[in-house]
Structures are given as structure tokens and as C-alpha cells.
Amino acid sequence: MASLELPDDGSTPGGEPDSTDLRPVPTPWGPASGVGSLPGTDPVEALRLVTGELPDFPHLPELPGRGAGADMIGRAAALLVDLHVDLTPAGWRLVSRPGADERRAQEMLARDLDALFEVAERYTGPFKVQVAGPWTLAAGLERTRGDRAVVDQGARRDLAQSLAEGIAAHVADVSARVPGAQVVVQLDEPSVPAVLQGGLPTVSGFGKLSAVEAHLVEELLTRFVDRVPAPVVVHCCAQRAPLDLFRAAGAAGLSFDLGAVQDLDAVGTAVEAGTHLLVGVVPGTDTTLPPAKSTASRLSAWWNELGFPADQLHAAVTLTPACGLAGASPAYARTAMAHVREAAKYLQPE
Numbered sequence: 265m266a267s268l269e270l271p272d273d274g275s276t277p278g279g280e281p282d283s284t285d286l287r288p289v290p291t292p293w294g295p296a297s298g299v300g301s302l303p304g305t306d307p308v309e310a311l312r313l314v315t316g317e318l319p320d321f322p323h324l325p326e327l328p329g330r331g332a333g334a335d336m337i338g339r340a341a342a343l344l345v346d347l348h349v350d351l352t353p354a355g356w357r358l359v360s361r362p363g364a365d366e367r368r369a370q371e372m373l374a375r376d377l378d379a380l381f382e383v384a385e386r387y388t389g390p391f392k393v394q395v396a397g398p399w400t401l402a403a404g405l406e407r408t409r410g411d412r413a414v415v416d417q418g419a420r421r422d423l424a425q426s427l428a429e430g431i432a433a434h435v436a437d438v439s440a441r442v443p444g445a446q447v448v449v450q451l452d453e454p455s456v457p458a459v460l461q462g463g464l465p466t467v468s469g470f471g472k473l474s475a476v477e478a479h480l481v482e483e484l485l486t487r488f489v490d491r492v493p494a495p496v497v498v499h500c501c502a503q504r505a506p507l508d509l510f511r512a513a514g515a516a517g518l519s520f521d522l523g524a525v526q527d528l529d530a531v532g533t534a535v536e537a538g539t540h541l542l543v544g545v546v547p548g549t550d551t552t553l554p555p556a557k558s559t560a561s562r563l564s565a566w567w568n569e570l571g572f573p574a575d576q577l578h579a580a581v582t583l584t585p586a587c588g589l590a591g592a593s594p595a596y597a598r599t600a601m602a603h604v605r606e607a608a609k610y611l612q613p614e
Contacts, residue, residue, distance in 0.1 A: 294321020343430030544586030
């Protein structure tokens with residue numbers, strides 16, 4: 265397993281941690297992982313696939329093929345504390361009391377946790393869970409009266425606080441079922457570029473919502489990351505992913521599509537700051553993949569363009585698909601995960 269070299273853990277000669285040493289515990293990273301979603305509807309089967317193909321850094325699969333409540337917004341909404349949602353023809357909406365759609369989303373998440381215990385109870389090492397981040401959730405939820413929650417500063421704040429509390433409980437639930445897991449939380453933020461650029465459509469679809477200033481986006485995300493009791497990765501595979509903003513907000517890792525990111529300066533700054541990179545190197549939908557060695561060579565050339573020593577690459581980068589695999593065939597999903605695992609082996613120092 266490829267991981268960052270861990271500094272001395274501050275233990276005393278007797279083996280007990282020194283209570284005066286307040287250095288943060290180093291974050292574990294595996295050589296290859298997934299982004300989140302997979303095709304299919306069986307959580308046990310999906311977990312067996314992930315733990316088999318990505319044994320050093322598996323993740324809790326998301327299965328949107330199960331329908332409403334298993335989608336990205338519904339799944340995140342199922343974690344909200346003291347806030348409630350319901351499904352309308354236009355999408356998910358904040359409501360005053362829980363209903364059947366919310367309960368269905370919570371029940372599917374509970375089944376996923378049961379499957380996790382069944383399949384991976386004895387796993388030890390880094391383990392990733394994914395959830396829509398506060399900005400994407402606010403962009404995807406309609407207020408009871410009005411437009412998207414993202415336009416309302418109070419609604420954004422309440423949603424972020426509720427979601428952070430729900431994620432903390434989710435991390436505890438995962439840790440209880442897999443005591444050896446070192447949980448990493450991935451925040452999916454595909455909507456942030458549109459939030460920043462004023463590209464989100466109104467609920468009616470006839471207009472665009474006003475852009476939100478970058479400092480407001482960063483401030484809310486910083487407070488949110490601070491409240492999550494696990495290392496946070498921010499994932500965005502858009503062309504204009506604001507990597508500098510995510511890093512400044514405290515993300516321990518950045519997840520992006522290698523083919524979509526053009527701001528090498530932002531990537532270089534992240535590496536210099538010690539931010540881990542989860543780099544998407546294969547498409548999320550069916551295609552013919554090159555040999556794994558060719559993918560590793562492509563990544564090595566990119567790393568060389570960044571100007572960093574080749575012997576640092578294996579510890580700084582985790583290979584992933586470019587995005588979720590829900591739109592792929594089951595055979596391709598397995599192939600894509602096997603491909604990133606095999607490509608990562610070529611990056612290991614000899």
C-alpha cells in the first residue's frame with residue numbers, strides 16, 4: 265500500500281501517546297480508490313466489488329440506480345439533522361416535517377451501513393465515504409416558498425450546520441461498524457463553479473441565479489470543514505474547479521479529473537501545501553482503456569510538468585476514475601477500478 269511517510273507519532277518510550285503533543289494525526293491515503301457511485305442496486309454486491317478491486321482504499325458505494333433517495337441530493341438530505349425534505353416533480357424541497365421520501369432515503373442509507381458491517385467489519389485502513397457538500401446541497405434543494413436554498417444566506421447557514429452534524433453522526437456509524445477504518449469524508453461539490461459564476465438556473469428554468477462571491481463560498485466551506493470529524497476531500501470534476509478555494513477552505517485532499525484541470529499553478533500550490541491529490545485518470549462511462557502502464561506514464565509526465573521530483577509522486581497522489589461510475593456498465597465499472605489499481609502499482613518506487 266502506498267502512503268505518505270508518517271512522522272513520529274509522539275509516543276513515549278512506554279508506547280502511550282504523549283498528551284502534550286498536539287500535532288494532528290497524519291491522514292492515511294491508499295494508492296487507488298473510487299469516486300463514489302456505481303451501477304446496480306445491491307449494496308452488498310457493490311461493497312464486495314469495491315473491497316475486492318480497491319483493497320487499500322475502498323469507499324462506501326452510492327447506488328443511484330435504486331431511485332429517489334439514493335441520488336446525490338437525496339442521500340445527503342437523509343443525513344440532515346432537524347431539517348426535513350420531500351420530493352416534488354421539480355426535485356427535492358425543504359419542508360416542515362418528515363415524509364415518506366425522506367424516510368426512504370434514510371432506510372437506503374441504513375441498508376448500506378448494514379452491508380458495510382457484513383462485508384468489511386474486519387477491514388483496517390483508510391475508508392472513504394461521500395456526500396454532497398454544503399454548496400451543492402443548497403443548490404439542489406428548493407425552499408418551501410421561493411427559489412433554491414443557495415440564494416438565501418440563512419438557509420445556506422442552517423443547511424451547512426445541519427449537514428455537518430449529520431456527517432459527524434455518519435462517520436461515527438461507519439466507525440462503529442468497521443472499527444479499523446480510518447474514515448475520510450469526500451464532499452462532492454460539482455455545483456460550486458456554477459455558484460461562483462452565476463450559472464445555476466432558477467427553479468422556473470427561465471433565468472439564472474446571481475453569482476455568490478468567492479469569499480462567501482470559502483468562508484462557509486471553511487467553517488463546514490472545521491466541523492467534520494475526519495479528513496476532508498473535496499471532489500469537483502468540472503472544467504473550472506476552484507482548487508485554490510477548496511485548498512484554502514482546509515481540504516486535506518482534492519479530487520478532480522486530470523483531463524479537465526488546466527490550472528497547474530493551483531495544483532502545484534496544493535502539492536507544496538501538503539494537500540493530497542485524488543486524480544481521475546479514466547472516464548466514468550464505458551470506453552476502451554489503454555494499458556495500465558500507459559496511464560501511469562501519462563500521470564508521470566503530468567507530474568514532471570508540475571516540476572516535482574518523480575520519487576514523490578506515489579505518496580502525493582491517489583488514482584481514481586474521473587467521476588462516478590453510475591452511468592457505466594457493471595463490467596466497465598469493475599474494469600475501471602482494476603485499471604486504477606494496476607496503474608498505481610507502476611508509480612511505486614522500485
